Amino acid sequence: MPTDPYDDLHLDTLHVAATPDDDPRLAQWLQGVARGFHEGVLPDDRLTSWLVEAREDGQRLRGAWVRARVPGESPYAVATLCSWTGRVNLGAGRLLPLHMVSDVTVAATHRRRGLTRRLLTQDLADAAARGLPLAGLTVSEGTIYGRFGFGPATRRRALEVDLSDGLPMHPGALGSADTGRVVLVDPGEGWPAVQRVHGAHLARTRGEVGRHGAYTTRLTGRRAPGGGPDRSLRLALHLRSDGEPDGAVHYRVHAQERTHEVEVLALEAADPRTTLRLWAFLAGLDLVTRARQDRAPVDNPLDHAVLDPRAVRTTRLDDGTWLRVLDPPAVLAARPWGADASFVLDVADDLGHAAGRWRVATRDGAAEVATTDDEPDLRLPVDVLGSLVLGGTDLRTLRAAGRADVGDAALERVARAFDGGPVPTCSLGW
Numbered sequence: 001m002p003t004d005p006y007d008d009l010h011l012d013t014l015h016v017a018a019t020p021d022d023d024p025r026l027a028q029w030l031q032g033v034a035r036g037f038h039e040g041v042l043p044d045d046r047l048t049s050w051l052v053e054a055r056e057d058g059q060r061l062r063g064a065w066v067r068a069r070v071p072g073e074s075p076y077a078v079a080t081l082c083s084w085t086g087r088v089n090l091g092a093g094r095l096l097p098l099h100m101v102s103d104v105t106v107a108a109t110h111r112r113r114g115l116t117r118r119l120l121t122q123d124l125a126d127a128a129a130r131g132l133p134l135a136g137l138t139v140s141e142g143t144i145y146g147r148f149g150f151g152p153a154t155r156r157r158a159l160e161v162d163l164s165d166g167l168p169m170h171p172g173a174l175g176s177a178d179t180g181r182v183v184l185v186d187p188g189e190g191w192p193a194v195q196r197v198h199g200a201h202l203a204r205t206r207g208e209v210g211r212h213g214a215y216t217t218r219l220t221g222r223r224a225p226g227g228g229p230d231r232s233l234r235l236a237l238h239l240r241s242d243g244e245p246d247g248a249v250h251y252r253v254h255a256q257e258r259t260h261e262v263e264v265l266a267l268e269a270a271d272p273r274t275t276l277r278l279w280a281f282l283a284g285l286d287l288v289t290r291a292r293q294d295r296a297p298v299d300n301p302l303d304h305a306v307l308d309p310r311a312v313r314t315t316r317l318d319d320g321t322w323l324r325v326l327d328p329p330a331v332l333a334a335r336p337w338g339a340d341a342s343f344v345l346d347v348a349d350d351l352g353h354a355a356g357r358w359r360v361a362t363r364d365g366a367a368e369v370a371t372t373d374d375e376p377d378l379r380l381p382v383d384v385l386g387s388l389v390l391g392g393t394d395l396r397t398l399r400a401a402g403r404a405d406v407g408d409a410a411l412e413r414v415a416r417a418f419d420g421g422p423v424p425t426c427s428l429g430w
């Protein structure tokens with residue numbers, strides 16, 4: 001009889017509604033995450049603030065705990081994974097529920113025994129059973145998640161912006177001065193206004209994901225990365241002439257002997273003009289000569305608004321959000337389409353959730369999706385479908401890479417249908 005490879009372990013899913021006193025495995029789980037990412041042992045106040053975040057998201061915590069081996073020993077977590085339901089903008093303002101996966105770790109003593117495979121496949125199966133159409137994550141290494149059906153769907157771009165000349169812009173970039181103003185607000189008190197701006201930004205930004213609880217902690221200044229209240233976090237809000245907030249930038253100034261640098265932690269706005277106005281505000285900060293922004297848009301009006309395009313330098317460009325389709329008809333019917341077409345799509349999926357064949361008929365930006373036995377025009381594995389969902393990767397490129405099987409006759413027709421629309425971008429990591 002085969003033996004259970006995990007008979008020394010206890011596998012379970014925890015409820016974040018519990019308190020650490022009710023269930024000590026909560027604290028063990030979080031310390032397991034910290035160990036997995038090579039952080040030190042976390043202080044109690046980190047546990048407290050993390051539980052607030054996890055409850056805000058309604059997180060499910062999966063894990064494996066080593067059973068006590070000697071009297072008095074506490075069990076500890078050797079595998080962790082969490083997930084919750086968020087939202088993603090598929091384009092044209094269409095928001096779809098997103099199954100968000102994070103904190104995947106396995107202790108050095110238990111690696112490559114299939115623990116991540118076990119926790120992640122269970123988690124994806126549960127999400128599919130609950131009717132979630134799409135899963136997403138951001139990764140530490142590019143080689144792990146393709147086998148589970150995730151494909152890179154947005155790009156992560158880091159910027160270094162030279163502010164030493166005040167970042168002059170072309171006439172017209174900022175509009176007329178009487179259309180709004182910038183005010184400085186305490187990050188905690190400004191949070192409701194920031195949330196309103198975030199709603200507008202999410203609705204207009206293809207690929208953007210709704211903020212989860214970790215961002216509430218981070219952007220209200222409730223807790224600094226090193227612990228205690230965040231006293232160096234600043235918030236500037238842009239207000240329309242009627243007083244309604246339509247832009248927000250969270251930043252921190254790092255004072256150095258000769259040059260001060262501003263770190264842009266989050267910059268969101270209801271429209272591109274306001275984004276540029278917030279950049280002009282940052283450029284006007286006294287003593288500051290340089291800005292850095294991680295997860296900035298790839299296709300960025302800032303590049304074209306500045307008089308000197310070399311003032312905006314890309315210091316990193318790689319994968320951002322990875323998507324995993326769980327329900328192809330739901331996702332294909334929800335995303336916007338660039339051209340009218342009719343084609344048969346065949347999807348292969350080792351985990352089974354997205355495997356099948358469908359006729360996709362697109363018209364006026366919408367699609368009808370129906371199962372079919374017709375010969376496919378396009379065959380691809382589910383991770384490649386994940387790369388196509390947001391329109392961030394061109395089907396022609398995927399075929400050129402040998403990742404999508406589509407004949408010459410169908411290629412242009414199907415590629416034009418998948419294409420069209422803004423380059424997706426996501427400013428979050430999770």
Ligand SMILES: CC(=O)SCCNC(=O)CCNC(=O)[C@H](O)C(C)(C)COP(=O)(O)OP(=O)(O)OC[C@H]1O[C@@H](n2cnc3c(N)ncnc32)[C@H](O)[C@@H]1OP(=O)(O)O
Pocket residue numbers: 036037101102103104105106107110111112113114115116117118137138139140141143144147430
């Ligand atoms: C979404 C996120 O949370 S991203 C963060 C990921 N976590 C980290 O980077 C923390 C440090 N790393 C770790 O904790 C672990 O090495 C993990 C979580 C990456 C992998 O955990 P393990 O339990 O060893 O993985 P498991 O044994 O289940 O392997 C699953 C599959 O992925 C493969 N795999 C696992 N890790 C890697 C890796 N680093 N690179 C390439 N392939 C990998 C395995 O070969 C295996 O393939 P197979 O099932 O097709 O044969």
